[in-house]
Amino acid sequence: MTQDHPTSRDLPLVPSQTALLFIDVQKFSADPQGGEYEGMDPAHFEERYGWFFRHFSSETLPNMQRLQSAFRRHGIEVMYTVIESLTRDGRDRSLDYKITGFNVPRGSRDAEVIDALAPDGDEIVIPKTSSSVFISTNIDYVLRNLGVRQLVISGLLTDQCVDSAVRDACDLGYLVTVVTDACATHSSERHEGSLRLNRGYCRQITTDALLAELDRNEL
Numbered sequence: 506m507t508q509d510h511p512t513s514r515d516l517p518l519v520p521s522q523t524a525l526l527f528i529d530v531q532k533f534s535a536d537p538q539g540g541e542y543e544g545m546d547p548a549h550f551e552e553r554y555g556w557f558f559r560h561f562s563s564e565t566l567p568n569m570q571r572l573q574s575a576f577r578r579h580g581i582e583v584m585y586t587v588i589e590s591l592t593r594d595g596r597d598r599s600l601d602y603k604i605t606g607f608n609v610p611r612g613s614r615d616a617e618v619i620d621a622l623a624p625d626g627d628e629i630v631i632p633k634t635s636s637s638v639f640i641s642t643n644i645d646y647v648l649r650n651l652g653v654r655q656l657v658i659s660g661l662l663t664d665q666c667v668d669s670a671v672r673d674a675c676d677l678g679y680l681v682t683v684v685t686d687a688c689a690t691h692s693s694e695r696h697e698g699s700l701r702l703n704r705g706y707c708r709q710i711t712t713d714a715l716l717a718e719l720d721r722n723e724l
Contacts, residue, residue: 514680514708516655517718524582524653525572528638528660528667530622531587533615535561535661540615541607557691561661568687568712569622569659575716577625579723582651585624586644586660586670589616589632598634599641637669645677655680657715658707659687664699671703681707684715 533539537558542550576583588609591597595608602608609615616632617623624630635641648656656679660667667688674681683703690696700709710718 511680514706516680516708518581518655518657518682518715518722520579520581520719520722522652522654523657524584524648524651524655525576525657525659526638526670527569527573527583527585527618527622528658528670529586529588529662530566530569530619530660531609531615532617532619533588533609535619540609540613554691557689560693561689565687565689566621568684571712571716572657572659572684572687573622575719576657579719581719582653583624583628585618585622585628585630586633586638586642587616587618587630588634589613590634591632595634599636601636602634636666637673638666639670639673639677648679653679655682657682657684659684661688662690663688663696664690668699668703671707675706682715683707683709684712685709686711 529535531539534541537550537554542554573583588602588607590608590611593610595603595610598608618630629647631638631642631644631647633641638644656674658667658670658674658681667683671681671683683700685700688696690699
């Protein structure tokens with residue numbers, strides 16, 4: 506019998522079948538003034554999150570911006586998901602988020618994508634109330650309506666919401682590409698460990714390599 510499906514995850518993007526998804530790059534958690542850190546002692550903030558924000562500002566965010574610009578230039582769908590409750594009091598959020606204490610009220614500043622990566626025009630922003638965007642939203646339905654088969658993922662945190670989305674997207678039949686230096690978490694050890702564990706689910710590539718691939722598609 507002839508196979509009619511890909512036999513490898515290591516395939517170049519087909520722009521007409523691709524979307525770029527930024528995960529949780531929002532003011533709640535990707536801005537030092539965000540609600541996740543409200544009232545935190547400065548010394549405790551530095552100890553727990555200082556490395557993360559320095560790394561995010563110097564490497565991860567610039568790579569995200571390069572991806573955003575290139576995908577827009579190539580006419581490829583750019584999408585975002587943010588933690589945001591459907592209600593002000595968060596009664597609809599997952600049990601996990603309730604236990605963790607995460608509530609990003611509907612329409613709040615914390616629910617906005619950070620200014621440095623702000624959506625443009627009618628780019629799609631999907632609010633979620635679980636770690637995986639595929640669990641608490643209609644993103645699978647939306648992606649299929651858009652004709653997407655290849656999903657490029659960038660975002661926060663590598664070992665939490667990014668990892669959850671990668672695994673669920675793969676199980677739903679998408680070819681997933683993770684941009685390794687356009688994702689981040691709270692330590693380099695956690696980042697590398699997560700990439701090592703989900704390597705069997707997705708293609709992993711650097712920003713430079715992916716942008717070079719997109720440019721070759723134009724030749």
